[in-house]
Amino acid sequence: MLKLPIYLDYSATTPVDPRVAEKMIPFLVEKFGNPASRSHSFGWEAEAACEEAREEVARLVNADAKEIVWTSGATESNNLALKGAAQFYASKGKHVVTVKTEHKAVLDTCRELERQGFAVTYLDVLPNGLLDIDSFRAALRPETILVSVMMVNNEIGVIQPIAELGEICREKGIIFHVDAAQATGKVAIDLATLKVDLMSFSAHKTYGPKGIGALYVRRKPRVRLNAQMHGGGHERGFRSGTLATHQIVGMGEAFRLARMEMGSDNERIRMLRDRLLKGLSDIEHLYVNGDLEHRVPHNLNVSFAYIEGESLLMAVKDLAVSSGSACTSASLEPSYVLRALGRDDELAHSSIRFTLGRFTTEEEIDFAIRLLHEKIGRLRELSPLWEMVQEGIDLNTVQWAAH
């Protein structure tokens, strides 16, 4: 029997893998020591567990454990990376470059940098969601000190050309930050070859617990940051605060499992995602948002033309998915990411993001396909726009009574 609703929102968060939860529990109860306690075995045991987890996080991305700084999550990592680097290198220049489709944790931090006196360029993307290398290169100035580009977009799942961007930044001596919250376990990341200086990670997008993340800070060549959280000087002064041992152990185990199982997980999930796309492809006026080739295997973002997004979400309430439009948060703003792709407002309004994961089954995907066919048909019967299109009317020529 299928359990409803079906969870297809793995990019919002993932369940903690039971193997991860099992490993975390002893550190809440028996092994509760403070990793900073140097004078007894409780502290030594906790410290050893944190260091083992640090090794695991580093191993997934081929970095050195000494380059990993624990944070509370990717939002904090992004804040520490951007504010920390911008402030430290401010004497070299005050220009920062990022992209319009970045996560709010980067965009809003950049707004704060603007308030602190930095100039920020927000780059457009191509209609497929990818960054154009030439316009990227053209945006760099002599006073540019920092670039931030996400590896995998959270809404449309496209993978930015991080290797090429890194080469350009390194050549010009610009610090390069990459938000990889959505990338771990989905894309192979090799920091020994990528010219990336700072990289943000989150545990809860990769079957670990919420409330824990990490920032990679390159040692060779060395990258400096101004700390944003002051206190006992934990994490070599980058981030003070008692380490959350159980969370850290969870992130380490989650990233170890990601390294072991990424290949088989991705192959299975890609098959299911392609099955979903194939199952929906006979629906007329369906548009895939974002490049299908340079894309993580678990994401499908589609717009159903002539159907409004909120009523669509209401119709598919047996599926836990997210809509590109933020209607559900009571503002009727369509997704800023889809608008950045140049999508018409009505297509941006009617998008659904499906993100599959480790526990998604074929049965669930088949249910979703059947449900969508039924509901899309019903909502289009209700849609005056659909009727007009069937009558051969070009909606762009209609004079709408604005309200």
Next chain:
Amino acid sequence: MTYSVKVLDHYEHPRNVGSFAKDEEGVATGMVGAPACGDVMKLQIKVGKGGIIEDAKFKTYGCGSAIASSSLVTEWVKGKTVDQALEIRNTQIAEELALPPVKIHCSILAEDAIKAAVADYRKKHGDPG
């Protein structure tokens, strides 16, 4: 977003969905809203002898509250004269459906749809009202 029982009922079982043939005797159409704003309502009324609205149909592109507002309006205008239909206020629609403040615009659009349909009727029938 949580919906009232009445919105859900109209959304799940919309009344009077469809279209009349445009050239049918006594049929008038009101279309309001814009796709870019996220709602378009089409309300059609079929007016019989004596100016009584005998039947009504709608199609709506929009959120659940917009669909429910237009579905409700098709029920309310039936049996009324066109003048009586013009007396329906958006506040009555919002109250009946228990619309939250962010959805009041849906009830306003439904009231506008009635006005637009009646205006179309009067234009076709040379009735200045």
